Amino acid sequence: MTDHVILTYAGNHYRLPVVTGSAGEQAIDISRLRAETGLITLDAGFANTGSCRSAISYLDGEKGILRYRGIPVEQLAECSTFKETAYLLINGELPSQKALTRFSVLLNDHSLVHEDMKIFYQSFPRSSHPMGILSAMVNALRSFYPELQRLEEEIDITVTRLLSKVRTMAAMSYKISRGHTVVYPRPDLTYCANFLNMMFDSPVRPFEIDPDVVKALNVFLILHADHEQNCSTAAVRVVGSARVNLYTAISAGIAALWGPLHGGANQAVIETLSEVAQSGTLDRVLARARDPKDPFRLPGFGHRIYRTYDPRARIMKRMAHVLLDKLRISDPLLDVARRLEEIALKDAYFIDHHLYPNVDFYSGIVLRAIGIPTNMFTVMFAIGRLPGWIAQWKESMDDPDWKLCRPRQVYTGPNERPYVPIEDRPS
Numbered sequence: 001m002t003d004h005v006i007l008t009y010a011g012n013h014y015r016l017p018v019v020t021g022s023a024g025e026q027a028i029d030i031s032r033l034r035a036e037t038g039l040i041t042l043d044a045g046f047a048n049t050g051s052c053r054s055a056i057s058y059l060d061g062e063k064g065i066l067r068y069r070g071i072p073v074e075q076l077a078e079c080s081t082f083k084e085t086a087y088l089l090i091n092g093e094l095p096s097q098k099a100l101t102r103f104s105v106l107l108n109d110h111s112l113v114h115e116d117m118k119i120f121y122q123s124f125p126r127s128s129h130p131m132g133i134l135s136a137m138v139n140a141l142r143s144f145y146p147e148l149q150r151l152e153e154e155i156d157i158t159v160t161r162l163l164s165k166v167r168t169m170a171a172m173s174y175k176i177s178r179g180h181t182v183v184y185p186r187p188d189l190t191y192c193a194n195f196l197n198m199m200f201d202s203p204v205r206p207f208e209i210d211p212d213v214v215k216a217l218n219v220f221l222i223l224h225a226d227h228e229q230n231c232s233t234a235a236v237r238v239v240g241s242a243r244v245n246l247y248t249a250i251s252a253g254i255a256a257l258w259g260p261l262h263g264g265a266n267q268a269v270i271e272t273l274s275e276v277a278q279s280g281t282l283d284r285v286l287a288r289a290r291d292p293k294d295p296f297r298l299p300g301f302g303h304r305i306y307r308t309y310d311p312r313a314r315i316m317k318r319m320a321h322v323l324l325d326k327l328r329i330s331d332p333l334l335d336v337a338r339r340l341e342e343i344a345l346k347d348a349y350f351i352d353h354h355l356y357p358n359v360d361f362y363s364g365i366v367l368r369a370i371g372i373p374t375n376m377f378t379v380m381f382a383i384g385r386l387p388g389w390i391a392q393w394k395e396s397m398d399d400p401d402w403k404l405c406r407p408r409q410v411y412t413g414p415n416e417r418p419y420v421p422i423e424d425r426p427s
């Protein structure tokens, strides 16, 4: 492997170092480029630009590989729990039994939300989108829990507080939006069972915790837990680089995830599948997706990194079938999704553009089977992604090379010109 490249510009030759990652991928280190050549680079959407070195997730977009701290996501989905996977992402290793027990105690101790925060929920219109509420409430945590020193102990508590409270806050927004009694977390329930109970328990109809549903939710959250430098993780790192507190950086990540091109796609998938199921517009949807003049993008298809099947989509598809069978649910949208996938994967446009189902294509089917309302699908993505955001934030804070994120630009506006008094301006 080469350790440098030569850039030839204006008759000069510049030697730029090449760095090699632990899986063999290589990058040109351009940190001295402007100082040595006067040049900057231009890369719309940062499609070819690495922002950092990271040891958290590894993706191979050509082979459809995803590993968290080196462990294949398939093995974690099969053998782990979301709580354990969150610990792995944040701390770099799977926990010992003692460490996992301590983590569980901390998650339980920090699962309540300050009673004064309930007032905020009353102020949001009932029709507010839960992602907007979640982003605001996470940012508001700073006001209630201002301490965040650099002490490791303090960081651990702050991190665990956020991991634990995010599900309580999500369930609260659901209950309050329906005018129902808020259900408090219970010390005797696991992370996912506690969330489901807070969402669906009621004084008049006790919620029966189904282990198959708990397992499905664990797998759903594990599959969403991290994904290297995606849009929302990049937002957490960029906002975090200004040295804001963790809650504010995470709030920025939630805001970015809301977009329909990113985490908001899971809600858009169900809306599209529902439209096709109701009005039989499958061919029209595919025609719009192929039309270069139509800004419509088929939700749940395509990916910046994966040029093959998203490994998470494969697991999610299988889980959708298993869960619906176990719960004896027949969801017509699953049939529509499978039909849409079958046609798209044989379609020249989708083949030529390397468009395959991504994590969002089947995830909504699983969430519907669990009973999560459609407008909370992206909130579920945020709960899953939280340990990844936290791990990436911590890694950036500890990175000696990390600095304030401030990209450059290529200016295309008017060159210098004089101010013109208003009376001299053309009417």
Ligand code: SDX
Pocket: 045, 226, 227, 229, 230, 231, 260, 261, 262, 263, 265, 289, 290, 292, 296, 297, 298, 299, 300, 301, 302, 303, 304, 305, 353, 355, 358, 359, 360
């Ligand atoms: C997530 O980055 C991550 O890791 C994200 C994520 C994570 O875990 O954090 O994996 C989660 O966000 C998954 C993606 C969810 N979004 C969607 O499902 C929305 C639909 N997908 C597209 O909008 C699109 O595929 C993106 C945004 C996901 C990626 O697009 P890129 O890499 O920016 O590429 P592009 O938009 O420039 O598309 C390249 C070509 C274009 O055609 P040409 O102009 O070259 O002819 O592919 C076409 C696009 O029109 N294309 C699609 C398409 N996706 C890309 N055409 C129709 N339908 C689509 N879904």
